Amino acid sequence: MSSPTQGDRRHGHTQAGQGASPAAPLAFPADFRWGAATAAYQVEGATNEDGRGPSIWDTFCRTPGKVLGGDTGDVAVDHYHRFREDVALMAELGLNAYRFSVSWPRVQPSGSGPLNQAGVDFYRRLVDALLEAGIEPWPTLYHWDLPQALEDAGGWPERDTAYRFADYAALIHRELGDRVAHWMTINEPWCAAFLGYASGEHAPGRREPAASLRAAHHLMLGHGEAVRAMRARHPEHRLGAAVNLYAISPASQAEADLDAARRVDGMQNRLFLDPLLRGRYPEDVLADLDHLGFASTILDGDTEVINQPIDQLGVNYYSRFTVTGDPNVTAQAVSSPYSTVSPWVGSEHVGFVDGGRPVTGMGWEIDETGLHEVLTRLHREYPPVDLYITENGAGYDEVPNGDTPIQDEERIQYLDAHLRASHQAITGGVPLRGYFTWSLLDNFEWSWGYSKRFGLVHVDYTTQRRVPKDSARWYAGVIRAGGLPERE
Ligand code: FCB
Numbered sequence: 001m002s003s004p005t006q007g008d009r010r011h012g013h014t015q016a017g018q019g020a021s022p023a024a025p026l027a028f029p030a031d032f033r034w035g036a037a038t039a040a041y042q043v044e045g046a047t048n049e050d051g052r053g054p055s056i057w058d059t060f061c062r063t064p065g066k067v068l069g070g071d072t073g074d075v076a077v078d079h080y081h082r083f084r085e086d087v088a089l090m091a092e093l094g095l096n097a098y099r100f101s102v103s104w105p106r107v108q109p110s111g112s113g114p115l116n117q118a119g120v121d122f123y124r125r126l127v128d129a130l131l132e133a134g135i136e137p138w139p140t141l142y143h144w145d146l147p148q149a150l151e152d153a154g155g156w157p158e159r160d161t162a163y164r165f166a167d168y169a170a171l172i173h174r175e176l177g178d179r180v181a182h183w184m185t186i187n188e189p190w191c192a193a194f195l196g197y198a199s200g201e202h203a204p205g206r207r208e209p210a211a212s213l214r215a216a217h218h219l220m221l222g223h224g225e226a227v228r229a230m231r232a233r234h235p236e237h238r239l240g241a242a243v244n245l246y247a248i249s250p251a252s253q254a255e256a257d258l259d260a261a262r263r264v265d266g267m268q269n270r271l272f273l274d275p276l277l278r279g280r281y282p283e284d285v286l287a288d289l290d291h292l293g294f295a296s297t298i299l300d301g302d303t304e305v306i307n308q309p310i311d312q313l314g315v316n317y318y319s320r321f322t323v324t325g326d327p328n329v330t331a332q333a334v335s336s337p338y339s340t341v342s343p344w345v346g347s348e349h350v351g352f353v354d355g356g357r358p359v360t361g362m363g364w365e366i367d368e369t370g371l372h373e374v375l376t377r378l379h380r381e382y383p384p385v386d387l388y389i390t391e392n393g394a395g396y397d398e399v400p401n402g403d404t405p406i407q408d409e410e411r412i413q414y415l416d417a418h419l420r421a422s423h424q425a426i427t428g429g430v431p432l433r434g435y436f437t438w439s440l441l442d443n444f445e446w447s448w449g450y451s452k453r454f455g456l457v458h459v460d461y462t463t464q465r466r467v468p469k470d471s472a473r474w475y476a477g478v479i480r481a482g483g484l485p486e487r488e
Pocket of ligand 1: 039042187188191244316391438445446454
């Protein structure tokens with residue numbers, strides 16, 4: 001998510017067992033969804049096939065200097081052609097749910113007008129293959145690949161894009177609604193709005209703070225309108241959105257640090273959660289954003305639309321941020337996606353400091369207690385809704401050693417720790433119903449190109465050969481056991 005400029009500070013853990021014992025003491029509910037996630041532009045490839053239109057990521061990847069190594073999603077991991085093999089891998093792992101995204105420009109090439117049947121057929125084939133394998137399909141309708149034609153008309157800062165999104169959502173829902181019951185509208189509106197339109201590290205690469213806030217609002221509005229349209233056709237479907245939430249700690253109890261934590265929590269978490277679940281934007285965040293004219297974007301009735309009842313909230317969790325409001329801390333001491341955005345929107349005086357924790361290959365601090373904190377906070381402070389972890393995982397620069405499967409002990413430790421935190425939340429009464437690890441396969445990691453690998457399954461990008469890593473075997477063991485063993 002952040003730009004590929006920050007350092008790498010790896011950590012070593014002790015060996016974890018390679019499988020859970022059959023009678024797992026930390027048992028998860030019997031109907032728990034054990035899944036893995038991907039997104040269209042990151043895995044599909046086939047960007048020029050069967051009538052797909054260009055997306056903002058196709059354009060962005062072709063803009064020199066935007067993506068590490070000049071990588072593109074043109075081929076990605078060729079999932080468009082290899083989905084049957086990938087579904088077989090999922091079945092081997094024992095997954096009972098798969099989160100993928102529908103590529104808007106594949107099914108509606110210019111973002112409006114009729115659907116492209118060949119594109120729709122791909123998702124029909126995928127969904128049918130999943131159902132046949134006993135794996136529940138969990139599509140997300142927007143994982144960042146806006147049709148370029150809509151960006152040419154102004155993109156997410158334009159209100160009309162929200163209505164275009166709702167139309168597209170209704171159309172694809174009509175096509176697949178007979179066989180798909182769980183739907184997520186948008187993925188991580190924070191990233192789409194602020195990395196896309198404020199820091200410019202993601203497509204479409206604009207650096208326009210005021211426009212980025214309009215984008216945030218229109219993404220939320222698009223979500224609400226889409227839910228309304230989908231609900232009308234299939235009231236029994238389970239609908240929601242996936243947001244990226246962080247645990248936030250002040251660097252000290254000094255007033256400036258506490259205020260920095262409030263601001264970052266406001267922009268990162270509450271700006272999205274509050275309208276979605278409470279039907280209003282948080283007052284303090286509105287005040288922080290006043291100088292950017294945010295309030296004038298919000299028209300009468302918008303927050304009611306955004307606040308459509310939802311059945312499920314997707315939580316994407318990776319890390320904790322430790323923040324300071326001390327103006328003397330100017331260096332961006334740590335790697336956090338937020339640290340690159342904060343100078344642009346509403347948190348000019350916030351600094352991100354090293355929380356002293358081990359980090360993944362992305363430089364992101366590992367802190368499973370933050371996941372527990374995020375889940376229990378949702379349960380405590382917001383109206384009840386089923387929770388799903390729709391993304392959680394760890395990226396590294398992994399190099400295979402001949403034919404030996406990748407021994408990704410660090411990833412196993414990361415997943416193990418976060419699943420334990422999830423279990424603890426469930427024990428405490430949090431309605432957490434499923435866990436989708438990011439990611440099933442190594443894939444195109446946005447501005448990092450192919451340099452960072454998050455998969456349970458290694459992909460050789462030259463041959464497209466898939467080889468499960470140790471973590472894949474470990475995860476399969478956890479799923480088989482229905483939970484985790486006690487820690488040794
Ligand atoms: C999330 C994205 C996902 C992936 C992970 C590492 O922000 O939703 O596509 O890139 O980060």
